[in-house]
Amino acid sequence: MKKLAFDTKLVHADRKINKPQFGAVHESSNNSVLFEFEDVQDLVDVFQGKKLGHVYSRSSSSSAVSLQNILNELEGGVGAIVFATGMAAISATFLSLLKAGDHIIVSQYLFGNTRSFLATIEGFGISVSYVDVTELSQVQQAHNENTKMVFCETIANPVTQVADLKGIGEWCEANNIIFALDNTMTPSVLLDSKAIKASLLLTSLTKYIGGHGNVLGGVLVDTGLFDWSKYDNIDEIYQVENQQHWGLTQIKKRGLRDMGATLAPQSAHLVSMGLETLTMRLRKTCANAQALAKYLVTHRGVRAVHYPGLDKHPQHERAKSLFKRGYGGILSVELNDSINPHEFLNSLSLVISATHLGDTRTLALPIASTVFYENGPEERRKMGIADSLIRISVGIEDIEDILSDFDSAFAALL
Template identity: 60%
Template sequence: MKDKGFTTRLVHADRMFNKPQDGSVHSPTSNSVLFEYQDVNDLVEVFQGKKLGHVYGRSSSSSNAALQNILADIEGGVSAVTFATGMAAISSMLLALLKQNDHIIVSQFLFGNTSSLMVTLENLGIQVSYVDTTNIKSISQALTDNTRLVFTETIANPVTQVADLQAIGEFCNINKLLFIIDNTMTPGYIFDAKAVKASLTVTSLTKYISGHGNVLGGAVVDTGFYDWSKYPNIFDLYRVGDSSSWGMTQIRKKGLRNLGATLAPQSAQQISVGLETLALRLNKTCQNALRLATYLHGHDKVANVYYPGLADHPQHYIARELFNGNYGGVFSMDLSPGLDIHKFINALNTVVIATHLGDTRTLCLPVASTIFYENGAEQRAQMGINDNMIRFSVGIEDTDDIVADFEQAFAQL
């Protein structure tokens, strides 16, 4: 399937990779919590990681394994682990890989919930440096002897800063650090994580991967680039066999198994079906977002528009290199001073007022008073978020209809 186009691979992935029984084109949902073994020695070998198999529904199932195979292929990775949500994937991964007194370098522009998780890690004795990941110098200056990893998003939400991923990848490679990328905003169709030497990618499957706002999920993918024999925190019990599997084994055992944020089998199948149209949806979404951002950029009632596709975006040329001419489906704007953002949002009819992104529908919300409210004014200012900012997640509607909706809402201000 490697020689096929992206959508062709997705549409046929389930039947080709997982080979469902009875000629099905989708793997069936497996709801069994327990798995019977005729020979106890087989059960023991699966428990000890010497043989592939399922022992308990919290740790694995055929439904999740089928989706994991597809996700690993999309990212060009060697393996994947699925979780109940994107935040479960991030928290389980980091808690599995880090120890007290470790140091990590993370983007100062992290999404609100992820940023909140970093505070929890600090309370557990993990040192966190928040830096501007658009500037490699700020990352290199934060490096210490106990630094274990660098974590950043590709495109920040909501101000759309683009991390200097190529430079960070080189830096991590030289210093033998894990390079973890949250590519929720730029799935594999848009962005090749292996090309920037990423070690792991983490994704909210809830967003663009499933794409329809009807199922929760998250995943971690190992790109195969990182040499896990260099990572000091791998438990001795997992330092057996091929070292390329050590990291994901630990994430599965200490993360998924111990923390228990298991993706439901029904959700796994639903995500795999939504995944088939990923490229089609992203193409339309990115086209719509660029047109809408360009339209708003020239509007007399808009002070600023934040979108990597605009030529005056600070990281426009980096984004153009990284994302193959696609700039994602999320942008934000500041209304001109003195205008009431709540009045504007309430005047919208086609655009849905909701906290979500990556949907087929165009969504919006006021940023400072909702998803970044807990961060406080000082941190919001550091992230470039002001009180007049509105975030949009663009859908696949006919663009003229969204423009018309904006126009009638502006007319009411």
């Protein structure tokens, strides 16, 4: 049989990659916390990493491993680890690989919760430089002798700045620096992360991959492009036979076993179910977002629209070269001064006011007074977040219904 196309692989991944027992199409949700070994030596060997197996479900289970196998294969990596949330994946990775005295370069446009976590690790003695990642020169200028990592999002949330992913990836490779990339906004359906030389992929499974607002999860994928033998923060005990797995081993032992942010078996099952329709949902979402952006950009009630699919977006040409099937489902809009953002959102009837994104339903919320409130006016200004900014996560509804809802809201306030 010929090699399966990507979309077909999504639908059949569970049974083709994992081959569940008894002819099941999906891997079952295994809720056992403990695992029996008839020979104690087998238990010892699994504990010591000499054999594959499960000893305690906080560290691994068949449900988690089956999802890891799928996500890893879709990204073409050498291994993956799933976590209870996307933030758990980020925090476990950073705390496992970095130590006091290290320096990292990160995007100045980072999402609010990620940014607040970085403020936390600064208290542990890890220095952080915030730069404009749309310009490679800004990253290069921030480089120090103790720089261990560059971290950014593919498309910034919420003002949609697109990082110079290709330039950063090539520069990190040349300088033996980890390029950690949050590709939540652009899963593998939209972006080939290995092509831009990302070292580690960090993704919130809660968003587009799960897709239905009913499960939390996160994943780390190691693309296999980083040489861990040249990274001096890997403890000797985690330097396993396969050098490509050194980083994964340390993150799994420290970030999952020790910190305990384990993805529940039923959550793993729900994520794998949602994954099957990822391409179909993203196609509709991207098309809807493009249409809504074009509608909003010419409306008299709007000052500005931020969406990479618009010709006037500062990184439109870059986005066109990077993203294979669309420009994502997130856009943000600045309303004219005559419209109160809260009143506008209250005037929408189909669109839901909620802080989630990547759902099948269209969602919207005021950004400055919610997610980025703690950052303060000056930091928001640096990130391009206006007080009137509304973030919209576009769903898969009929586009005419979405446009009609916005029409009605504008009509009520103008």
